[in-house]
Amino acid sequence: MDVEALEQAALAAVAAASSTDAIEAVRVEYLGRKSELKLALREVRDRETGITLNAARERIEGAVGAREAELERAELDRRLAEESVDVTLPVGGHERGHLHLITQIRREVEDVFLGLGYRVVDGREVETTRYNFDGLNFPPGHPARSPLATLFLDEDTLLRTETSPSQVRTMEAQQPPVYIVSLGRVYRRDTPDATHTPVFHQVEGLAVDEGITLGDLTGTLDFLLKALFGAERRTEFRTHYFPFTEPSIEAYVSCHVCDGAGCAVCRHSGWIEVGGAGMVDPKLYEFVGYDSERYSGFAFGWGLERIAMLRHEFPDLRELWRNDLRFARQF
Amino acid sequence: MKVPVTWLREYVETAASAHELARRLSISATEVERVIDAGVPDVDGNLGHFVVGRVLAAEAHPNADRLQLCQVDVGNPDPQQIVCGAWNFGVGATVAVGLPGARLPGFPGPLEERLLRGEVSRGMILAEDEVGLGPDHSGIMLLSDGLEPGTPLGDVLPLVDQVLDVTPTMNRPDLLSMVGIAREAAALCDGGLRLPDPEEPSATGAEPVEVAVEDFGGCPRYIGRGFRNVRVGPSPQWLRARLHLAGMRSISNVVDVTNYVMHVWGSPLHAFDRSKLAGGRIVVRRARPGETLRTLDGTVRELVPGDLLITDGERAVALAAIMGGLDSEVSEQTTEVLLEAANFEPIGILRTSERLSLRTEGSNRWEKGVDPYAAAPAAALASRMLVDLAGAEPAGSVDVNDGLPKRPVVTLRPERASALIGLDVPADEQRAILERLDFVVDDGWRVTVPTFRARDVTREIDVVEEVARVVLDRVPLTMPLRRAVAGHLTPEQLFRRSLEDVLVGAGFSEAYTWSLTPSDPDPSALRLPDPMSGEHAVLRTTLRHGLVEAARVNVDAGNEPIRLFELARVYLPSGEQLPRERWRLGGITEGGFAAARGAVEAIYEASHLPLDVRRITLGHLHPGKAAETDAGWLGELHPTLLEGAWGVFELDVADLMAPLPERILYEDVITFPAVRQDVAVAVDEEVEAGAIVAVVHEAGGAELREARVFDVYHGEQVGEGRKSVALHLVFQAPDRTLTDEEAAAVRDRIVAALAERFGAELRA
Structure with a gap:
């Protein structure tokens, strides 16, 4: 047989094969058990011919293999091209729900303080006047003690008007150092409107230790405000009054909408009032049996709804309690 | 203010x-x-266009009945012709003039020289409302006669403020x-x-003013001053303007003086028509049962013992610290005035004013506590003004008090102040700050508090605040220097977060609903004795009401899918003062029982807890689709509560958490392969899957790793009243590969047990 001619014919057939089926047919014809080449190899008697035939077989096998890989790849490419889908078409099927906006802010605040080494204390919502007023140095006759301002269950029992009773309970239960935040529902006799609901949420913070200063308070609040409203904000602290702190301050943050230039959100002042704070009044230490000469501390109590409203600019607080999914899904 | x-x-x-x-x-x-x-507006020299003028001539406008044609001296050689619509003045009057070019508040452009009915008008004679100095437009402003024409008006009136x-x-x-x-x-x-320090007018008479205070606790000080020949009339323009800017209404010179002085010294005053006081005396006492008083606003007030009254010895003439009586009000006919500059204690005033829903500028101050020392300078200033503005003649004065309070003395440690503030404020600076605020500091740092701060500053910490507030914008931002930290959530707090996340992952959105509901299924639920409304009257013992209402809101809004949960507290009566507050996880979802069950399964599975569900009956649930677990209930909401098929559940978080293992122990499920088999048995319709699985586990023993119902089939082959239950079984041992014989033995035990307990027939 003419090996050279056979090889030429085989290579030509390989080159002509245009599908994996065709190349398989080429393989069978030139390399199959009954192919002229295989038959010739079986018959071979001399070494010289064997080497020639095997060399031709290897070349044909190489060519068939390479062409086969090429064709397979081309066919795969063709199939994949046909499988193209509209990637812009949504499929759904894994709809997640949404945490309530206040829960999201609550977790944010908790995480800020967990990072600073504070514990989170749950507190309780139905309280005694002892913890809600007496222990917090509310004088007799203070307007908050009036049933016009507060929801009472009986003369000595009420729905807490701020998260601060958890301060007193925590201090009663342990000696300093105390570093806690307490977040939850508080209650006031406010007729619901766009900026008031009779139930709302506060975050209470308390740090009592040796050497705590007013600067530690403003520094901590500055850290929190920047975490909530953006690292580029400025903070300012102004004198204020609360029965349970002395000195007392009110925290302001530069407006995140206009950055201080003046807009409707900050009522053209450039500053937004966020909430009250102060150094724990020595009367509270007296109440819980701490040594006010040895320890000092700070506390603050802010409304979470106010933070939510300021940050997200929705106009009506009552939406937070209506639970309309069209509202919830935005956050 | x-x-x-x-x-x-x-x-x-x-x-x-x-x-x-x-x-x-x-x-x-x-x-x-x-x-x-x-x-x-104080722009572009606008103030230069306002001057004092004197009317030299005023006659009727030749072409208009309602206008006057005036010649006004405004300090120039030639008088200014001005057409004016007011008639409350005549020749010689001193008036306020706006010259051409003047810009007035609320007017679009400057005043211009123009023709009015054929006569040129060069400017405007001003009424108080035209320059923002008052509400009056019935006539032009009349100024004091001594003023020179041409004087800048801004020197005479607060024209820009x-x-x-x-x-x-x-x-x-x-x-x-x-x-x-x-x-x-x-x-x-x-x-x-420069505090006001007027020369006290000397009393022309020394007739006694009789004041008796029966209750020094309520009224520690009462200064009474008598005045004769008082001429009640309108106040001068400067006084009207100041009151207007201070947000008060001008009434008459006498009343205006009391309001003005209250604004100056913060100590409210009252003027009585002395001729209306029987015997002209004052007795301060508590009300008697059944007493009434008609107050200035015309309302008859029913008084109760405890209300503090000013009486004339016979009857009430004022509700002390809150409002005067109508009968003794100063009127145009009044010629004799009794001026009250008193001091009232806050306790009780708030009670009375709240009971009567009567808050006034006066009561607002008294209820916070006013310095009793302020009554004297207030009386002095008011007396001076009554003499100057109403021609009053002082006729006697009395100051009744039980001794004025001593000024508190507090020792300050300046180093303590610096330490608490976190800023080194030098002792000299602290002393200077305090002295500027009227505190007296001696060499031993004993600090004497001014009388007007005596209620507020009584301790060292209060003095520290005085220093702190002045240096507040210099306080550095620092963080506590910690010796110990313990920042972590408790296991329950972490568990609550994970519950929220599981449900959010399952497509539920979180709702917040009111803790106070209109009613509660528990008749002993705590009820507010005086709720804000019937909608918020009872402290809930279940989250269900709020969630149903939240679902209803979303149905009405056309939202879908509706899946809501709430993780919040309920308040269970405990028999003690405070209820037991329990965290509950509640949910409501479209899709009926199956959807509720799916959510509960997800919660248990994520918590690594076995779910054991038992049929129960609950009034608010579908009678055939209600169940309980060890931690709460689930089911399909009774259709009378909300139309449609709603799955609902409520689990107590602490109960749910109680069986949680502290840690999860590894079981070897990898080394030796499991044998998986499916069996189907036919049982009576009423046999529940849960019971079948329980028996399977009991019979399967240690080698049965998992048993799960994956299909329930009803059909002719099974027969009437019967169903086929298909179970997926997994056999596995931790220490060896189970042989086929061992697996078959377990399976046979299971089938036998099912046959014995439920008459189950093996189908496959």
Whole structure:
């Protein structure tokens, strides 16, 4: 047989094969058990011919293999091209729900303080006047003690008007150092409107230790405000009054909408009032049996709804309690 | 309180602008809500267009009945012709004139020389409302006769002003006064303080003013002053303007003086028509049962014992500290006045004013506590003004008191102040700060508190605050220096977060619903004795009501899919003062029982807890689709509560958490392969899957790793009243590969047990 001619014919057939089926047919014809080449190899008697035939077989096998890989790849490419889908078409099927906006802010605040080494204390919502007023140095006759301002269950029992009773309970239960935040529902006799609901949420913070200063308070609040409203904000602290702190301050943050230039959100002042704070009044230490000469501390109590409203600019607080999914899904 | 800045500058000399004052005050003294621009615009020399004028001639306009043609001397050689529509003046009157070019508040452009009915009018004779000095437009402003024509009007009237709107905290009633704000402004802006110190008019008569105080606890001081030949009339323009800017209405010179002086000294005063007081005497006492008083607003007030009254010895003439009586009101006919400059204690005033729903400028101050010392300078200033403005003749005075309170003395350690503030404030600076605020500091750092701060500053820490507030904007931002930290959530707090996340992952959105509901299924639920409304009357013992209402809101809004949960507290009556507050996880979802069950399965699975569900009956649930677990209930909401098929559940978080293992122990499920087999058995319709699985586990023993129902089939092959239950079984041992024989033995045990317990027939 003419090996050279056979090889030429085989290579030509390989080159002509245009599908994996065709190349398989080429393989069978030139390399199959009954192919002229295989038959010739079986018959071979001399070494010289064997080497020639095997060399031709290897070349044909190489060519068939390479062409086969090429064709397979081309066919795969063709199939994949046909499988193209509209990637812009949504499929759904894994709809997640949404945490309530206040829960999201609550977790944010908790995480800020967990990072600073504070514990989170749950507190309780139905309280005694002892913890809600007496222990917090509310004088007799203070307007908050009036049933016009507060929801009472009986003369000595009420729905807490701020998260601060958890301060007193925590201090009663342990000696300093105390570093806690307490977040939850508080209650006031406010007729619901766009900026008031009779139930709302506060975050209470308390740090009592040796050497705590007013600067530690403003520094901590500055850290929190920047975490909530953006690292580029400025903070300012102004004198204020609360029965349970002395000195007392009110925290302001530069407006995140206009950055201080003046807009409707900050009522053209450039500053937004966020909430009250102060150094724990020595009367509270007296109440819980701490040594006010040895320890000092700070506390603050802010409304979470106010933070939510300021940050997200929705106009009506009552939406937070209506639970309309069209509202919830935005956050 | 409104603080007109031109008025403030009478008491404090400082170069600080109104906005600088506002800023210093708001950081260190009192909230300043805003700075209001009042009066005429102070731009482009506008003030130069306003002058004092004298009317030289005034005659009827030849072409218009209702206009006057005036010649007005405005300081120029030639008089100015001005057409005017007012008639409350005549030749010789001293008036306020706006010249051509003047811009008035609320007018679009400047005044122009123009023809009015054929006569040229060069300017305008001004009424108070046209320059923002009052509400009156019934006539033009009449100025004092001594003023030179051509005098800049701004020298005579607060033509341009800025008003600070301040809201002092309740511990600072001293800042509800011009004097109080002036003291702070002087201290904070390093200004000179000039408090009003008028020459006391000498009494022409020495007739006694009889005052008896029966209750010094309620009225520690009562200064009464008598005046004769009082001429009640309108107030001069400057006084009307100041009251207007301070937010008060001008009534008559006598009443205006009391309001003006209250604004100056923060100590409210009252003027009685002395001729209406029986015997002209004053007795301060508590009300008697059944007593009534008709107050200035015309309302008859029913009084109760405890209300503090001013009486004339026979009957009530004023509700002390709150409002005067109508009968003894100063009127145009009044010629004899009794001026009250008293002091009232806060306790009880709030009670009376709340009961009567009657709050006044006076009661607002008294209920916070007013300095009893302020009554004297207030009486002096008011007396001077009554003499000057109403021609009153002083006729006797009395000051009844039980001894005025001593000024508190507190020892300050300046190093303690620096340590608490976190800023090294040198002792000398602390002393200077305190002295500027009228505290007296001796060499031993004993600090004597001024009378007007005596209620508020009684301890060292209160003095520290005085220093702190002045240096507040210099306090460095630091963090506590910690010796110990313990920042972590408790296991329950972490568990609550994970529950929220599981449900959010399952497509539920979180709802917040009211803790107070209209009613509660538990008849012993705590009820507010005086709720805000019937909608918020009972402390809930279940989250269900709120969630159903939240679902209803979303149905009405057309939202879908509706899946809501709430993780919040319920309040269970405990028999003690405080209820047991329990965290509950509740949910409501479309899709009926199956959807509720799916959510509960997800919760248990995520918590690594076995779910054991038992059929129960609950009034609010579908009678055939109600179940309980060890931690709560689930089911399909009874259709009478909300239309449609709604899955609902509520689990107690602590109960749910109780069986949680502290840690999860590894079981070897990898080394030796499991044998998986499916079996199907036919049982009676009423046999529940849960019971079948329980028996399977019991019979399967240790080698049965998992048994799960994956299909329930009803059909002819199974027979009437029967069903086929298909179970997926997994056999596995931790220490060896189970042989087929071993697996078959377990399977046979299971089938036998099912046959024995439920008459189950093996189908496959």
